[in-house]
Amino acid sequence: MARKSSRLPGFYKLSLEERVAAVGHWAGLDGAERELLAAGLSPHTANQMIENGIGTHALPLGIAVNFLIDGRDYLIPMAVEEPSVIAAVSHAAKLARAGGGFQTEATDPIMIGQIQLLEIDDLERAAQSVVAHKAELMAAADACSQSIVRYGGGACDLEVRRFPDTPVGPMLVVHLLYDTRDAMGANAINTAVEALAPRIEDLTGGRANLRILSNLNDRRLATARCTIPAEALAGPGIPGDLVARRIEEANTFAVVDPYRAATHNKGIMNGVDAVCIATGNDWRAVEAGAHAYAARNGQYQALTGWHVDRNGDLHGTLTLPLAVGIVGGATRVHPTARMCLRILNVSSAAELARLMVAVGLAQNLAALKALVTSGIQQGHMRLHARQVALAAGAQGEQIEEVTRQLIADGNIRVAYAAQLLSGTSHEKD
Ligand code: MEV
DSSP states (O other): OOOOOSOOTTGGGSOHHHHHHHHHHHHTOOHHHHHHHHHOOOHHHHHHHSSSOOOOOOOOEEEEEEEEETTEEEEEEEEOOSTTHHHHHHHHHHHHHTTTOEEEEEOOOEEEEEEEEESOSOHHHHHHHHHHTHHHHHHHHHHHOHHHHHTTOEEEEEEEEEEOSOTTSOEEEEEEEEEOTTBOOHHHHHHHHHHHHHHHHHHHSOEEEEEEEOSOOTTSEEEEEEEEOHHHHOBTTBOHHHHHHHHHHHHHHHHHOHHHHHHHHHHHHHHHHHHHHHTTOOHHHHHHHHHHHHTTTSSOOOSEEEEEOTTSOEEEEEEEEOOOOSBSTHHHHSHHHHHHHHHHTOSSHHHHHHHHHHHHHHHHHHHHHHHHTTOHHHHHHHHHHHHHHHHTTOOTHHHHHHHHHHHHHTOOOHHHHHHHHHHHHHHHO
16 A cells, blocks of 8 residues: 655645545545544533533644654644644644654553552651552552453552651652553543552551542653754745754753743643644643643753754754543544544554654744744734635635735734625626
C-alpha cells in the first residue's frame, strides 16, 4: 500500500464537506463512521455521561496536517475554539518536516497513587513495615483490576515518603506505582489505593486520610524532539539563522521568568489540550500535570528547550507528563472521540502521548516563530478577517478577496464584509 502523507496542500481551501470526505478517505472511515463524526454527541448519550444533564456544548473540530512523527504521517484532530491554533501548528509541523519530522519516546504508562497516613508514633518504623510488605501490597493492588494485569500492567513498585514535621503532625505518604497500559487509569489506581489503605493502616498503626492518584505524573513522560533547518525559518527580509537565534532567546526568557513561562506553556497546551479534548481525554489532569512538572525544579519554567547549533539549525525538545488513554471513559462513549481516535489510528496510550507531545512542541514553535518575527496579531487578524468574510457569506474566490480588503481597510466587521460582497456581486452582474 502506498504510504499516506499528511501533507495535504490546499486542505484549508476545501469546503467543510470536502474536508470530511478527504479525512474520511484518508482514515478509511465508512459511511456510518463519517455520519457519526458529523453528528457528534447526542443529548441522550451526554445525559448518561454526567448528572443533571441539559444538553451538549460543542467545540469546533479541525485537522492539523503535515505531521511526520517517528517516520509516520498523522492527521491530528483538534477540538479548540481559538482561531489560528490549527493553522499555526500545521505550519510548524511543515517546518519540522523539513528536518525529518518529530522523534518521540515515552516511558511506560506508570501512574502514582497516594495514601496519606497520619497519627503515626514512629515514622521510620512505619515506613520500614510498609517496605517489608511490598510484595503482599502489590499483589493486593493487582487483585483489584485483573484486566489491566492481563494486558501486562498492574502494580510495579511501592515507595514511602516521610514528612516528619507538618502542621498536622508527622505524615507518611505511600506511593503505589501502577502501570495502567492503554487506560488513562484514574479508576484503576484510585480503586487500588482505596483497597490498600486498611492494610497499610494495620502495618503502620496510623490513620489513612486521602487515597487518590497524583496528577504529577513524572513517571509517565513523553518527549518529542525536532530539528528545523535554518533555511526553513527564513522569512521576508529575515534570514533563517536569525529567526532561530531569536527563538532560542525567546525560550530563555521563559526559562528565567515565570511570568513569561506561564504564557509560553499556555501556548504549548493550546495544542495538547485540543488533542486531549478531541480524543475524550481528561485535559484538566494533563494541564495539572504539565504545570506541576514545569515547577519541578522549584521555579516555574518553560517546558521546552530550543537551541541553535553551529550551522544555524534550530533544535527543540519538550517533555510532558501525559496521563492519556485510548480505552475507557469518554474515549469510547463519546462518538466524536471514538472517530478522532480512528483518524489517529494509534495502537497504544503511549503512542497517543507521543503524538500529543509532538503537537505541543509544534504549537510552541509556531507561537515563538510568529512572536519573534511579525508578532502574533498579524496571523490572528488574517484568520479573524477570513472568519468574518465567511460569516458574511463569502464563497470560493470571494473569501480571499474580501479577507484581503477587510485587512487593507482596517475594518473587520461582518456588516462591512457584507457591503463588500454586495459590491463584488454587482460588479459581476
Ligand atoms: C496564545 O493562545 C498563545 C501564545 O500567547 C503563546 C506564547 O506567547 O508563546 C501566543
